[in-house]
Amino acid sequence: METAKVYRELPKEKKPSTFNLFIKNFEKPFLFIGLISMIIIINYQTFFRYSISAMLNMTGTPEFEQMFGFLINIEEFRNGIKNASGWGIWSEELARYIFIWISYLAVSLSIITRSGIRVDVIHNKLSKRYQDILWVVIDSCTLILVFLFSFMGFGYVEMQWIMPQTTPALQIGYYIPYLILPIGFGLMTLRTLQSLWRQSRSMHIRDICIGLITPAIIFAPVLLSDEWNASLLLFGYFILFLLMGVPIAFSLGLSGLMTVLGAGTLPVDYLAQIAFSSIDSFPIMAIPFFIAAGVFMGAGGLSSRLLALGDELVGALPGGMALTSIMTCIFFASISGSGPATVAAIGSITIPAMIARGYDKYFSATVVACAGAIGVIIPPSNPFVVYGVSAQVSIGKLFIAGIIPGLIMGVALMIITYIISKKNGWYGEVRKRSLATFMAAAWQAKWALMVPVIVLGGIYGGIMTPTEAAAVAALYGLLVGLFIHKELTFSNLWLSTQSAASISSIIILLMAMATIFGNIMTIEQIPEAIADLILSITSNKILILLMINVFLLWIGVFMEALAAIVILTPILLPLVLAVGVNPVHFGVMMVMNLAIGFITPPVGVNLFVASGIANISISGLAKSVWTYLLMMIAVLLLITYIPSISLLLL
Known part of the structure; x- marks a missing residue:
């Protein structure tokens, strides 16, 4: 009775007003419409260009003339087809501008949800009070950066309005696409203020003041003098912001801003232009498309069908369910391009199933967490896209170079799993398996198995670029989920587009801010200086590659893979080129190093996902991965010192 009385006396939760709901979800309709529009536009471009090319080839044959x-008149007909090819020129430019708009609009949502990629090792060890103060500091620093970018963006748009220029294809004023700078960063400013207000409401006024004064102290040196050493400012402030827990993208932008203010490396107004031009790139658009393809196919029921196929292949062996999990992760890796996404899609099904069949729960989570790392090695792979753009290396070659190393990693994990399972008496499910049951499972999974054929076949058949192949895969996953499996409802589609746009926006902002960081490093010739320093110590290729491996494994402990790639590629690439390493091989080596970082705490995102699914402690899971970790490092060394493994299929 007392409980009931207390319950009746509790105030009723107020229903959010229409205005509050509008403010909360303002960006979401734009993200939905924008992402779907991009997918449709690039598919139109791909099929239109392929049709034109096919028609020109057909009309050029003697048989057609006969x-x-x-x-x-064959010649006039061919000229008409060539003239019609201009009908698709607008598509790429429009899709690029939509991509930039939705990327920056989605960042504002990541601010309010605090879902940015950050190093929170120190932050998590602080008491609740100091964590709250630090959040005020983080939000205040972020507020300064995004407000300045919005202000500089407004100035750039104003300049385009006064001295108008038109885009090559759409023939619209450049001020229209550039409006995303004041609008997008303006929304980030509002969302940061919203986050700051929400944080400060539960804090003591004294702590709020400490949090607001700290950024002023941090900024004071560059405001008082503009004669600082650029390298000292760039790396000093970057490390400081990282340790504070500022999202890595904003840490890059803030350290670049501090360097510009304190050393005059670049004009301040130039930073806003970099924020636009650095992501105005067709190859970078592959990232949201591959993410969308993986999200659509996961929501559309393809992962469960891949699991059934894997069970037919290896389910009868000792550790059958664990082996099936690894094999399914390999299958799903050829769809998602993301390690954590692979763990979430497969682990949510297989980890509970393994525990129910008597497997140790830490072992079950370990298997899926480690196998999920293959998701960024086997193509398509978002880290390969980011490395390809950063290093100016063919993304298609990187994709094909990752196939054999990814399969070797998968086989190595399966061997360990088999040995451990046999030792512990974890045997596969006993049931009838035959060619007929295998063919039935393969038939059910046929739509999922077609994805790598479409993506890799399209790229290496010369039909599509990696970005176009990614857009085709996204549309394919959308159509299969909606109309064939019918497990992707409109509600799921809405959530899937928000998820894909939000995840990709964090990566895109990271690349934009890393370009500012990289430009300053280039101007100061920092990569060359680092390369010269290491080469002065040793010019032995074996030792240099070993040092790079140790360094990248250490970086992977603290930093997310994509962030490490955009920051370190400009630094390390000149060094490996100087000792004769193929840049494609180095890309595979770098991605494999950082993939291992997915299972090394404290930033091992695969561990976090797997521990959440298994409902176990992250510390206990971290202790159980060591056997797998050592095997993965052994495979890494094999790939590092035998480059022909990566380059065999090129």
């Missing part, structure tokens, strides 16, 4: 030469 059949239709007496009816039409």
Whole structure:
């Protein structure tokens, strides 16, 4: 009775007003419409260009002239087809501008949800009070950066309005696409203020004042003098912001801003232009498309069908369910391009199933967490896209170079799993398996198995670029989920587009801010200086590659893979080129190093996902991965010192 009385006396939760709901979800309709529009536009471009090319090839054959030469003028007909090819010129430019708009609009949502990629090792060890103060500091620093970018963006748009220029294809004023700078960063400013207000409401006024004064102290040196050493400012402030827990993208932008203010490396107004031009790139658009393809296919029921196929292949062996998990992760890796996404999609099904069949729960989570790392090695792979753009290396070559190393990693994990399972008496499920049951499972999974054929076949068949292949895969996953499996409802589609846009926006902002960071490093010749320093110590290729491996494994402990790639590629690439390493091989080596970082705490995101699914402690899970970790490092060394493994299929 007392409980009931207390319950009746509790105030009723107020229903959010229409205005509050509008403010809370303002960006979401734009993200939905924008992402779907991008997918449709690039698919139109791909099929239109392929049709034009096919028609030109067909009309150029003697057989066509023999059949239709007496009816039409072949040369005039071919010229008409060539003229029609101009009908698709607008598509790429429009899709790029939509991509930039939705990327920056989605960042504002990541601010309010605090879902940015950050190093929170120190932050998590602080008491609740100091964590709250630090959040005020983080939000205040972020507020300064995004407000300045919004202000500089407004100035750039104003300049384009006064001295108008038009885009090459759409023939619209450049001020229209550039409006995303004041609008997008303006929304980030509002969302940061919203986050700051929400944080400060539960804090003591004294702590709020400490949090607001600290950024002023941090900024004071560059405001008082503009004669600082650029390298000292760039790396000093970057490390400081990282340790504070500022999202890595904003840490890069803030350290670049501090360097510009304190050393005059670049004009301040130039930073806003970099924020736009650095992501105005067709290859970078592959990232949201591959993410969308993985999200659509996971929501559309393809992962469960891949799991059934894997069970047919290895389910009868000792550790059958664990082996099936690894094999399914390999299958799903050829769809998602993301390690954590692979763990979430497969682990949510297989980890509970393994525990129910008597497997140790830490072992079950370990298997899926480690196998999920293959998701960024086997193509398509978002880290390969980011490395390819950063290093100016063919993304298609990187994709094909990752196939054999990814499969070797998968086989190595399966061997360990088999040995451990046999030792512990964890045997596969006993049931009838035959060619007929295998063919039935393969038939059910056929739509999922077609994805790598479409993506890799399209790229290496010369039909599509990696970005176009990614857009085709996204549309394919959308159509299969909606109309074939019918497990992707409109509600799921809405959530899937928000998820894909939000995840990709964090990566895109990271690349934009890393470009500012990289430009300053280039101007100061920092990569060359680091390369010269290491080469002065040793020019032995074996030792240099070993040092790079140790360094990258250490970086992977603290930093997310994509962030490490955009920051370190400009630094390390000149060094490996100087000792004769193929840049494609180095890309595979770098991605494999950082993939291992997915299972090394404290930033091992695969561990966090797997521990959440298994409902176990992250510390206990971290202790159980060591056997797998050592095997993965052994495979890494094999790939590092035998480059022909990566380059075999090129």
